[in-house]
Amino acid sequence: MTDISFLTAAELGPLIKSRQLSPVELTKHTLNLMETIDPILHTYITPLPELALRQARKAEDEIMRGEYAGPLHGIPIGIKDNYFTKGIRTTAGSKLFNNFIPNENATAVDKLLGAGAIMLGKQNLHELAAGSTGTNPYFGTTRNPWKINHMPGGSSGGGTASLAAGLAILATGTDTFGSIRLPAAMCGVYGLKATYGLVSTYGIFPTAWSLDTSGPMARSVTDLALMLQVMAGYDAKDPASLNMPIPDYTENLNKGISGVKIGIPTYYLEGLEPDVEQLFKNAIATLTSLGAEIREIEIPELTMSTFSGYAIVGGEASAFHEKWLKDHAEDYSTDIRTFFLAGALSNTPQYVKAQQARRKMVKAFDRAFHDVDILLGPTIPITTPAFQENWVEQNLDVVRRCMPFTSPVNLTGTPSLAVPMGLDENGLPVGMQFIGKHLSEKQLLQVGHAWERVDPLKISLKRI
Amino acid sequence: MVYAHYIRQGLYNQGLPVYETDIPFIQNILYTVEQAESSLGAFPYLNQEVPITVVDKELMR
Numbered sequence: 001m002t003d004i005s006f007l008t009a010a011e012l013g014p015l016i017k018s019r020q021l022s023p024v025e026l027t028k029h030t031l032n033l034m035e036t037i038d039p040i041l042h043t044y045i046t047p048l049p050e051l052a053l054r055q056a057r058k059a060e061d062e063i064m065r066g067e068y069a070g071p072l073h074g075i076p077i078g079i080k081d082n083y084f085t086k087g088i089r090t091t092a093g094s095k096l097f098n099n100f101i102p103n104e105n106a107t108a109v110d111k112l113l114g115a116g117a118i119m120l121g122k123q124n125l126h127e128l129a130a131g132s133t134g135t136n137p138y139f140g141t142t143r144n145p146w147k148i149n150h151m152p153g154g155s156s157g158g159g160t161a162s163l164a165a166g167l168a169i170l171a172t173g174t175d176t177f178g179s180i181r182l183p184a185a186m187c188g189v190y191g192l193k194a195t196y197g198l199v200s201t202y203g204i205f206p207t208a209w210s211l212d213t214s215g216p217m218a219r220s221v222t223d224l225a226l227m228l229q230v231m232a233g234y235d236a237k238d239p240a241s242l243n244m245p246i247p248d249y250t251e252n253l254n255k256g257i258s259g260v261k262i263g264i265p266t267y268y269l270e271g272l273e274p275d276v277e278q279l280f281k282n283a284i285a286t287l288t289s290l291g292a293e294i295r296e297i298e299i300p301e302l303t304m305s306t307f308s309g310y311a312i313v314g315g316e317a318s319a320f321h322e323k324w325l326k327d328h329a330e331d332y333s334t335d336i337r338t339f340f341l342a343g344a345l346s347n348t349p350q351y352v353k354a355q356q357a358r359r360k361m362v363k364a365f366d367r368a369f370h371d372v373d374i375l376l377g378p379t380i381p382i383t384t385p386a387f388q389e390n391w392v393e394q395n396l397d398v399v400r401r402c403m404p405f406t407s408p409v410n411l412t413g414t415p416s417l418a419v420p421m422g423l424d425e426n427g428l429p430v431g432m433q434f435i436g437k438h439l440s441e442k443q444l445l446q447v448g449h450a451w452e453r454v455d456p457l458k459i460s461l462k463r464i
Numbered sequence: 465m466v467y468a469h470y471i472r473q474g475l476y477n478q479g480l481p482v483y484e485t486d487i488p489f490i491q492n493i494l495y496t497v498e499q500a501e502s503s504l505g506a507f508p509y510l511n512q513e514v515p516i517t518v519v520d521k522e523l524m525r
Binding site for chain 2: 210300301303304306307310311314322325326329334335337338339341342344345346350352353355356357358359360362392393396400
């Protein structure tokens with residue numbers, strides 16, 4: 001029997017559809033791994049074994065009746081714990097919401113469950129999706145499966161660590177200033193920050209309304225496409241939702257990268273740690289050998305990303321949390337409380353200037369996409385750090401280092417596909433991101449799939 | 465560097481909590497923002513840009 005722990009949804013789906021693999025067997029297998037490994041990794045806040053097995057039995061019955069619903073039917077999935085789940089505790093990784101039980105699902109959860117996915121549990125995150133290390137003093141700090149004294153990244157670190165450890169086949173993430181892509185880079189998995197408004201954020205705890213996105217995370221690009229196919233689409237309950245036809249995201253996956261014009265903003269070449277710089281050079285050479293046309297380009301407006309990111313995240317998050325900050329400040333971790341309080345001290349002109357800078361960056365990206373099809377840069381400039389004793393200072397430092405690399409696409413509303421790029425000298429994954437114009441997810445996935453075929457990590461996840 | 469008394473006063477004026485141990489971290493973040501804000505100086509015509517705001521097109525048609 002094939003070891004099913006690290007198969008992708010695209011590999012498992014045909015086995016399930018042809019009844020060679022039972023969703024119950026697959027779910028039990030994953031739950032057993034969770035029971036064994038998760039006390040160390042802390043990727044789940046609320047495991048849901050009984051519900052998962054009920055859903056798996058239902059899926060199995062449906063499939064046995066010939067009612068196969070599609071590629072996610074019977075596939076176990078982890079749901080980030082800032083997505084509302086009806087009747088199930090939803091904490092957002094915060095002590096404040098320790099007992100919060102929503103009375104409805106997030107739209108994205110409804111869609112995934114409607115497609116037949118099996119919910120394994122609610123996954124750990126950096127508190128309130130507002131930090132980058134995965135540290136969580138209330139629900140347990142998530143650890144990186146590649147080296148457990150290293151951080152998984154955040155905020156969707158529970159999801160990416162679970163994928164790397166075989167504790168979920170798919171996972172959901174949210175990305176406000178890097179929360180899908182940063183942990184994907186640190187855990188060696190794939191994550192897609194979708195175009196703003198493509199995937200509904202209704203029923204997801206806000207971090208910063210004008211930047212928040214939700215999206216898929218997986219162990220392969222094909223799996224991202226399969227998930228996005230289900231998650232994308234208009235939602236009248238989300239005022240930012242785009243009302244447009246959804247393309248077939250898997251259609252072009254095998255079309256390769258030949259002739260694709262890739263621009264590397266020189267902005268993304270500054271401040272790289274040596275291992276990141278070397279791996280990125282190697283990646284450029286490989287992409288060139290695959291037929292991509294690559295050149296450096298200048299987008300000076302990106303230098304305003306850090307200011308705009310801080311001013312907007314800080315301003316919007318502190319507005320949302322003002323009441324709780326006043327009444328329950330002690331229920332925030334120090335890193336998040338100080339981040340939000342600093343936001344409260346930013347002034348209104350700063351917020352408005354940040355939004356002006358943002359429009360200028362949108363125009364700059366539009367200009368760049370007249371010349372190239374895709375932009376490319378390292379996901380983050382640093383290798384994955386080991387946990388430090390001063391975790392408050394460490395989180396603020398990781399945010400400061402990574403915000404310039406992750407926030408541009410949030411500010412411009414453009415999609416970004418995070419892929420593994422290779423391993424650093426400590427054997428930890430390093431990532432890069434393909435950035436596309438608005439609603440270019442189909443092309444991004446095509447390019448990402450071509451890259452995935454070079455097997456950038458050169459090691460099976462089950463070896464770690 | 466942003467002065468600690470400015471932070472204390474600013475939080476107090478808004479009815480927000482003041483923890484002395486938070487002050488150095490808030491100073492650190494505000495310093496990062498202050499440094500980053502200087503990048504705007506390279507774009508003297510920023511006021512030609514209308515700020516992006518969250519506009520509900522359904523509601524405001």
